Amino acid sequence: MRDVAIVSFAQAKNVRRELDANEVEMVMPVVSEAVEQSGIPRREIGFTCSGSCDYLAGQPFSFVSALDAVGAWPPISESHVEMDGAWALYEAWVKIQIGDIDSALIYAFGKASMGDLPDVLTLQLDPYYVAPLGPDSVSMAALQARAYLEATGRSERDLAAVAARSRKDAKTNPAAQVTGDFDPERLLGEPYLVSPLRKHDCPPISDGAAAIVLASGDLARKVCKRPAWIRGIDHRIEAHGLGNRDLAKSLSTAEAGRRAGLGTGAVDIAELHAPFTHQELILRDALGLGNEVRVNPSGGPLAGNPMMVAGLARFGEAARVLMDGQASRAVAHATSGPCLQQNMVAVLEGE
Amino acid sequence: MSESLKPVTAIKAPVHLEFSYTAGRASTRFLRGMAQGKILGQRCPECGKVYVPPRGSCTICAVPTDVEVEVTGKGTVTTFCIVRIPSDSLSIDPPFTCAHILLDGADLPFFALIQECPFDEVRMGMRVEAVWVPKEELGPTFESIKYFRPIDEPDASFESYKEHL
Known part of the structure; x- marks a missing residue:
């Protein structure tokens, strides 16, 4: 190589x-x-x-x-x-x-x-059985969030904590769109958008x-x-039909991470392309990232989510931390499709 | 073949999406010019080429073309074709002439109709001018120019436009 x-x-x-x-x-x-x-x-x-x-x-x-x-x-x-x-x-x-x-x-x-x-994203679904029913991207993410919360015993409070941390970290990112200090408890007082998701659980x-x-x-x-340096990179895809997958897990992310060589050492930071709060937790689980790993120091997709760009930006943000010398090993992740259908994982290292 | 064995060949899956167009800085300038009966291009600060209509960048130098240049409606036919195929989407009947026209002072030919000229007299190098819609019908659209027609000038030499074919 x-x-x-x-x-x-x-x-x-x-x-x-x-x-x-x-x-x-x-x-x-x-x-x-x-x-x-x-x-x-x-x-x-x-x-x-x-x-x-x-x-x-x-x-x-x-x-x-x-x-x-x-x-x-x-x-x-x-x-x-x-x-x-x-x-x-x-x-x-x-x-x-x-x-x-x-x-x-x-x-x-x-x-x-x-x-x-949301209407444009509906067109990426199965054109025969799903797209004609018109489910939008937020509703599909909410199906996944419910499955994840029920399967793991995590709470909506955990999701709000992800949103609050992302927006706080984004304060130092000049490219970010949604920034600021938010109390997770107060975020939980906001109404549901598509339950169990509130506005702060969704990307801008x-x-x-x-x-x-x-x-x-x-x-x-x-x-x-x-x-x-890109030490390893791999991408994996799951079934098109949402019912064919375990929505509470991301097997494709786990497999891509393994093949990218993630398990060969500790990582300092991870930039995860998790447009919804619960997806960050699913990805953390799939990649085995512990609490010592700083996730999305840029604020991540919850702070700014240009379609077709946000995944590449994760690679850029992870690389920037390494180029600046603030970390020596990082994970960059990108996703595509509804509910984390396809996932790419790369392990990056500074010299 | 029994009814149950007939293949299913269609389902209904209507799709409706609406988009709002963002013309961008360069095209906005050009389209506002159209509404005033003006043709506005932009010059590349590096290679000097003038783009009409401008797209805001030089495709060769990859830099913003931020110098605005007004050009006249006079130009030269660099290549042309006679369309003889009828189509429901066309507002005129064939045969008619489509041409690439290089406006004087511009470096990029664009596509336009030629009229007020027998279609078998159109030729490369022919000098033409823009015919605008009546003043009260001018708008921020390329359709403010109805078509181009020949003018009484000697043909341009091949040398003068051979770089722009």
């Missing part, structure tokens, strides 16, 4: 509604910042891969027009995944492993504000963009003082 590291990360501030910039205008400053920070000249970057979803904007091939932001003429080597940018990072990592390139630019963008996000709807540059071995060491 070749050594591959994250050498730069940039993201736009997460906002509820970006009315000024279109997708290209949102992506461009973020890509420019990541490329500049990487120290690798744009034309020397071997591969570009992006993650986005045309359903969010309601524009076919919106990912093609986003290429205006990266300087794609004369033609560059490029690819796209209709998924969170974390899966674009995985594709780029594989391409570097094959050995024909040494660096890659990954970017992701999502402007959920242009449509009705966000517009945003993020970019990462990957580099291999010597190039990474040359351009970055303290690269965030």
Whole structure:
């Protein structure tokens, strides 16, 4: 295996509604910042891969027009995944492993504000038996939350504690959308949105963009003082039908974590792509993260959740902590699909 | 074949989504220009290319194109085709002419209709001008320009637009 590291990360501030910039205008400053920070000249970057979803904007091939932001003429080597940018990072990592390139630019963008996000997310469900019934994303997460609370004996108070901690940690993250000091007891006084979930258990709807540059071995060491090395990475998927899965557990996360080499040593921090409070607890259980592991020091998706971006941002936030020298081993996680259907886990290390 | 063995070939699964378009900074400037009968482009600060309509970035240099440039409605046909296939979604009857038009001072041709010209007289290098809708019908839309028509100027030389095919 070749050594591959994250050498730069940039993201736009997460906002509820970006009315000024279109997708290209949102992506461009973020890509420019990541490329500049990487120290690798744009034309020397071997591969570009992006993650986005045309359903969010309601524009076919919106990912093609986003290429205006990266300087794609004369033609560059490029690819796209209709998924969170974390899966674009995985594709780029594989391409570097094959050995024909040494660096890659990954970017992701999502402007959920242009449509009705819960309705858009319904369209990712089984098109024959589930989608026509129209269950929205929050209701499905609530099914999972109920299953988890009943199965584990955890309480809604535990969920409120996750929300309060996320919003508090997000105060130091300039990209965060929902920040502040909240008393978990008072949060529990709020009405249910879809029981057992209250508003604080759900992520905000966000517009945003993020970019990462990957580099291999010597190039990474040359351009970055303290690269965030990807020591292991894996992703696993579960059945499409929610009834075929144990919603209270995340077997795919556990398996991806095992294959990524998580068990070979302690970790300091974890950036988990858990859009709902109970999902952070499910992921903690699946990855065997004890109380000594600091989870989502950035505030996580509960503080800002741009679709197709938030997973890639977890990789960026975990890498940033390592590049800053504040930790030496971190977990980055990304999810896709309803109720943690598909999960990616990477183990990152500073030098 | 009995009724029970007939294949199930369809279910009803209606989908309805509504989206609100965000034009973005560059397109907003362009569309507001359209409402005033003006064609506004943007120049790349690095390579100097002028994009009409502007998308806010230079696709070559990957930098914001923040210098606004007004161009006239005069330009050159760089390539064209005669459409002879009827379609329900078209508001005009075939045959008609579609062309790529490079406006004077711009570096990117765009797609437009050519009219007021027999379709078999359209040619590469032909000089054309924009025909706008009446002033009271101008709006923030590309449809403020109805079509392009020939003008009485000598054809542009191939050299002058060969980089823009």
